Amino acid sequence: MKTFFTMLAGFLLISSSVFAQSLNKVEPQQFWETNIQAILNSDLDEVVSQSYFPMTTFEGDWSKKDFINSFDMLFDESILAALSDQSFRDIQAIESSPGEITYMVVIITYTEMEGETYESATILSFKKFDGEWKLYDLDMAG
Structure with missing residues (x-):
């Protein structure tokens, strides 16, 4: 009987661990x-x-109008091509404050100029507002 309960406890522990890991991927x-596919589809709305x-x-804080006016420049062909080579496995999940997760998506592009290759990065940061993932920070480097 003791062996049965030990095996049952082990099974439940393994099952809950597998379930928790599957939740982290979903x-x-x-x-x-939803969020990244909308960018890949260039679905502005x-x-x-x-x-x-x-x-x-x-460039500082942007209004909705600023973002709309810059959308095509931000998500040009090179950015969309580099982003399409990524998947959800490339998301960097960071605990930005206790209990608050930020997803960061880093998009690296390369430009050839005068025989030199230059690397630049576009960094998209998302967090939940009222239970919905929202792009709230956009940074560029390089």
Whole structure:
């Protein structure tokens, strides 16, 4: 009988661990299929609805209008091509404050100029507002 309970406890522990690991994969994948896919589809209305304003950017705070006016420049062909090579497994999940997770998506692009290769990064940061993932910070480097 003792062996039975030990085996049952072990089974439940393993089952709960496997379940917890599967939950950790589901949310990032759903996030990717909605938030990032909207960017890949260049769906301006959807991306705007999935964004938080004022948005913190490399140029200061942007209003919804600022973001809309810059959308095509921000998500040009090179950015979309580099982003399409990624998947939900490339999301960097960071605990930004106790109990608050930030998803960061880093998009690296390369430009050839005068025989030199230059690297630049676009960093998209998302967190939940009222239970919905929103793009709230956009940074560029390089």
